[in-house]
Amino acid sequence: MAGKNITILLAGIVLVGIIAIALLALQSDGGKRVVVVYTSVDQVYSEPIFLDFENETGIRVLAVYDVEATKTTGLVNRLIAEKDRPQADVFWSGEFSQTIVLKNEGILSSYTSPSATDIPSRYKDPENFWTGFGGRARVFLVNTDRLTPGQYPHSVYDMLDQKYPGPSVGIAYPMFGTSATHAAALYSYLGPEQTHAFFTSINNRHVRVVDGNSVVRDMVADGQLAFGLTDTDDACGAVERGSNVTIIIPDQGPGEMGAVVIPNTVALINRSQHAAEGTIFMDYLLDKKRESAMVASGWIQIPSRDLSGAACINSSGIKPIPVSYEETYSALQPAQKDLIEVFIR
Amino acid sequence: MTSPLFSRCNLPGSMRQNPGGRVLTMVFFLILLLPLVGLGIDLAHAVLAGSVDIPAALLLSPRRSGLLAASIGLAAAVAGCGILIGTVFVSGLSRIPQKTLFGIFIIMVSLAAVPPYIHALTWSEVFVVLNGIIPWVPVSGWLVSFWVELMALVPIAVFLSWMAFASVDSRLVDAARLVCPDMTVFRRIILPLAAPALGAAFGFLFLISCTDYSVPSLFSADVYALDIFAQFSATNSAATAFLFALPLLLVTFGVMVTCRSGIRTLAQIPSRLFFEDHREEKVYPEWFLALQTGAAFIILIQILVLFSGLVLATGSMAAFLSSVFMARAEFSYTLLTVILAILISLPLALAGGHALKKPGTRGALAWVIVLIPLAIPAPLIGIGILPLLNLAGLSGGPAALVFPAAVAVIKFSPLAAIVLFVQIRMIDPLLFDAASVFSKNPLSSLTRVYIPLYAPGLVVSAGILGALTMAELGATLIVAPPGHATITMRIYNYLHYGASADVAGLCLMVTLLTLAGSIVSLVVLRSVYRNFREAPRQSGDTVP
Numbered sequence: 001m002a003g004k005n006i007t008i009l010l011a012g013i014v015l016v017g018i019i020a021i022a023l024l025a026l027q028s029d030g031g032k033r034v035v036v037v038y039t040s041v042d043q044v045y046s047e048p049i050f051l052d053f054e055n056e057t058g059i060r061v062l063a064v065y066d067v068e069a070t071k072t073t074g075l076v077n078r079l080i081a082e083k084d085r086p087q088a089d090v091f092w093s094g095e096f097s098q099t100i101v102l103k104n105e106g107i108l109s110s111y112t113s114p115s116a117t118d119i120p121s122r123y124k125d126p127e128n129f130w131t132g133f134g135g136r137a138r139v140f141l142v143n144t145d146r147l148t149p150g151q152y153p154h155s156v157y158d159m160l161d162q163k164y165p166g167p168s169v170g171i172a173y174p175m176f177g178t179s180a181t182h183a184a185a186l187y188s189y190l191g192p193e194q195t196h197a198f199f200t201s202i203n204n205r206h207v208r209v210v211d212g213n214s215v216v217r218d219m220v221a222d223g224q225l226a227f228g229l230t231d232t233d234d235a236c237g238a239v240e241r242g243s244n245v246t247i248i249i250p251d252q253g254p255g256e257m258g259a260v261v262i263p264n265t266v267a268l269i270n271r272s273q274h275a276a277e278g279t280i281f282m283d284y285l286l287d288k289k290r291e292s293a294m295v296a297s298g299w300i301q302i303p304s305r306d307l308s309g310a311a312c313i314n315s316s317g318i319k320p321i322p323v324s325y326e327e328t329y330s331a332l333q334p335a336q337k338d339l340i341e342v343f344i345r
Numbered sequence: 346m347t348s349p350l351f352s353r354c355n356l357p358g359s360m361r362q363n364p365g366g367r368v369l370t371m372v373f374f375l376i377l378l379l380p381l382v383g384l385g386i387d388l389a390h391a392v393l394a395g396s397v398d399i400p401a402a403l404l405l406s407p408r409r410s411g412l413l414a415a416s417i418g419l420a421a422a423v424a425g426c427g428i429l430i431g432t433v434f435v436s437g438l439s440r441i442p443q444k445t446l447f448g449i450f451i452i453m454v455s456l457a458a459v460p461p462y463i464h465a466l467t468w469s470e471v472f473v474v475l476n477g478i479i480p481w482v483p484v485s486g487w488l489v490s491f492w493v494e495l496m497a498l499v500p501i502a503v504f505l506s507w508m509a510f511a512s513v514d515s516r517l518v519d520a521a522r523l524v525c526p527d528m529t530v531f532r533r534i535i536l537p538l539a540a541p542a543l544g545a546a547f548g549f550l551f552l553i554s555c556t557d558y559s560v561p562s563l564f565s566a567d568v569y570a571l572d573i574f575a576q577f578s579a580t581n582s583a584a585t586a587f588l589f590a591l592p593l594l595l596v597t598f599g600v601m602v603t604c605r606s607g608i609r610t611l612a613q614i615p616s617r618l619f620f621e622d623h624r625e626e627k628v629y630p631e632w633f634l635a636l637q638t639g640a641a642f643i644i645l646i647q648i649l650v651l652f653s654g655l656v657l658a659t660g661s662m663a664a665f666l667s668s669v670f671m672a673r674a675e676f677s678y679t680l681l682t683v684i685l686a687i688l689i690s691l692p693l694a695l696a697g698g699h700a701l702k703k704p705g706t707r708g709a710l711a712w713v714i715v716l717i718p719l720a721i722p723a724p725l726i727g728i729g730i731l732p733l734l735n736l737a738g739l740s741g742g743p744a745a746l747v748f749p750a751a752v753a754v755i756k757f758s759p760l761a762a763i764v765l766f767v768q769i770r771m772i773d774p775l776l777f778d779a780a781s782v783f784s785k786n787p788l789s790s791l792t793r794v795y796i797p798l799y800a801p802g803l804v805v806s807a808g809i810l811g812a813l814t815m816a817e818l819g820a821t822l823i824v825a826p827p828g829h830a831t832i833t834m835r836i837y838n839y840l841h842y843g844a845s846a847d848v849a850g851l852c853l854m855v856t857l858l859t860l861a862g863s864i865v866s867l868v869v870l871r872s873v874y875r876n877f878r879e880a881p882r883q884s885g886d887t888v889p
Contacts, residue, residue, distance in 0.1 A: 067818070175579065208565060
């Protein structure tokens with residue numbers, strides 16, 4: 001009996017091996033033309049673009065997605081680690097500072113896309129290592145059950161206002177993701193001392209510093225926070241789901257600094273294996289129709305071209321903070337190091 | 346000693362391996378050292394380029410010392426309470442019918458595959474509701490972080506405590522029960538005998554808790570692991586992150602080395618989980634019964650919160666099926682990764698288990714190598730091996746499909762090796778000697794002696810490997826081939842979007858799959874084990 005059972009066990013192991021081989025065969029690309037795209041854009045927004053591209057061009061997109069939980073240590077570090085033997089053809093980022101990191105690491109290749117001629121030059125790298133297009137802004141999401149219109153915040157300095165108890169206000173850790181980009185823009189605009197003092201005050205008055213912008217959104221939506229600083233895609237998501245929230249674009253008044261606007265960026269990888277397909281994909285992505293589609297899907301709220309913006313906010317005439325992408329990038333690493341000392345303790 | 350791969354017939358019971366076994370052992374240790382080699386090369390480059398500030402990374406500032414102390418405190422509290430709940434709960438299992446026991450066991454294993462962050466999100470909702478009813482109930486901070494981390498690890502704590510109690514020789518317990526009350530037997534016989542294994546379980550839980558930043562950061566409790574990732578994010582330098590990780594690595598390594606001596610002193614002849622033939626209800630004082638009931642209540646609450654949270658968030662059967670259907674590619678790739686991780690890990694871990702049993706310096710060195718990958722943060726494992734895979738020219742080709750399984754082998758085969766080491770120690774060496782002398786041929790020994798004897802350890806190892814591989818994120822994200830993603834990668838990607846129904850549906854499916862896998866594994870194990878014990882009586886074979 002034992003021998004019979006062991007035979008069955010061994011047969012089971014062989015069967016599992018056969019299943020593994022069959023699954024391996026199923027994962028094959030079958031010799032199709034492919035383009036490898038590393039993207040930090042949420043899968044729910046980027047995957048439909050990839051599918052449309054595949055249907056139109058017959059080129060298969062092999063995507064690698066990032067996740068918020070890895071605290072921006074995922075794809076960019078993978079690209080740096082793969083520098084001598086790149087696997088990616090295109091890097092599509094939901095922001096710009098990590099793309100500039102890659103440019104300075106010598107990982108990107110210069111490319112001027114014909115689809116980007118109608119994109120304003122402020123969105124583009126002067127040496128054409130990357131091209132930006134529509135994106136998101138950093139905004140306040142306000143719970144309308146907890147605050148009346150007269151109480152809505154209008155400036156990032158309101159996060160220090162005593163009329164809002166610290167624990168009723170939220171931000172994501174400003175060392176990661178778009179919150180880090182926002183912090184870097186403030187460091188560049190206000191200077192290191194003033195920004196350090198600003199964030200120290202935020203920490204001292206026990207403003208809720210949470211795990212990510214999506215957590216800020218959820219906590220405002222369910223009333224744990226009166227308001228919080230987050231990205232427009234998160235904020236609009238809460239509005240579209242019918243939560244009792246409203247969106248305020250901060251610092252738009254006379255003499256105020258303006259809001260931080262974060263564009264998408266796309267770049268070709270240096271010495272990539274499918275460079276031709278990579279340029280085809282970039283041309284496709286940078287086409288005005290795609291930007292329009294991404295506004296409709298909820299990924300872009302601040303278009304770079306003459307397109308109607310997202311329905312959830314009035315983005316026309318939005319006043320951006322007067323800091324260039326390069327200036328923000330230059331402030332990023334010192335800002336992150338400073339903020340680690342302030343917030344992680 | 347030793348399967349045919351690991352023994353020579355003319356050696357009594359012993360330490361020598363044949364060439365195949367030696368090669369497997371060397372491959373096992375080489376694989377485990379790969380991330381360290383990769384990180385070492387990266388560090389050397391960074392030092393030569395002057396791009397890393399070694400003193401700043403290695404000298405602990407007051408802030409980092411405080412973080413490290415807080416992290417150790419949180420991890421110790423979580424691990425200690427986890428073992429306490431597990432111990433009290435498992436001590437009461439003799440009161441539970443065997444079929445119910447079987448059910449509890451597989452639920453515990455299946456919950457272990459749900460990422461801790463999902464446990465945290467579900468509990469977060471509970472705290473918000475409680476705070477609405479009772480305003481002084483906190484919704485963030487260390488206490489909430491401790492509780493949620495504890496709840497996320499309770500399934501593993503129960504599982505490990507169960508293993509620890511199973512290592513106690515039931516004959517010693519039966520003998521003591523003839524002369525002492527059950528409570529005295531528990532205090533003076535069972536607990537001391539299970540203590541080394543419980544210590545090892547504490548070490549594992551401490552390790553998991555100490556290296557996790559996701560749950561504490563969700564509840565605004567800053568830990569040292571978060572600082573490592575912040576430094577990594579700020580510098581994009583794996584070398585810097587590695588240096589910042591060294592203090593934590595030393596702490597976790599020290600704890601694991603301490604536990605290693607505990608594992609090595611495990612009892613020799615154990616009873617077997619719930620496959621005991623004679624189960625008698627033990628008589629404990631009422632206060633202890635109340636504690637057991639309390640522990641059972643906590644575990645029940647955890648199961649209910651997670652399942653009900655996931656079911657409620659999924660919404661409907663249609664939503665569940667839709668989220669699973671949309672993720673079919675990820676499920677198939679995850680299945681492939683899990684199967685490959687198990688198939689590659691088990692022979693290597695078996696070889697590793699034998700190496701761990703060696704005495705003296707060789708055994709100690711084996712333990713050091715096995716414990717290293719357990720203490721390295723997950724993304725650093727991915728970053729560490731990626732340049733080596735690139736050097737070998739493996740990335741970009743079909744071989745890249747195996748990379749996520751490879752990082753799972755590096756991260757989790759040490760655990761399998763330790764489980765198999767325990768299993769090997771539990772086997773009477775005389776059985777192997779008898780097989781060497783009396784069996785007709787090596788294949789017969791393998792199928793009729795070695796595999797049945799190793800089977801419990803192999804099945805438990807496969808279960809642990811499967812569950813942990815499925816839930817792995819940090820290293821997999823670094824090495825996953827373009828166009829392919831595991832189900833955990835999809836869950837975390839959707840988590841950011843706020844697609845809670847999809848996330849809950851996928852988590853539910855992961856739990857159900859692990860549940861099914863656990864049932865199949867345990868049925869196979871039970872069948873093999875029972876028939877193995879019955880075989881000599883039925884066939885009259887010389888070899889058991």
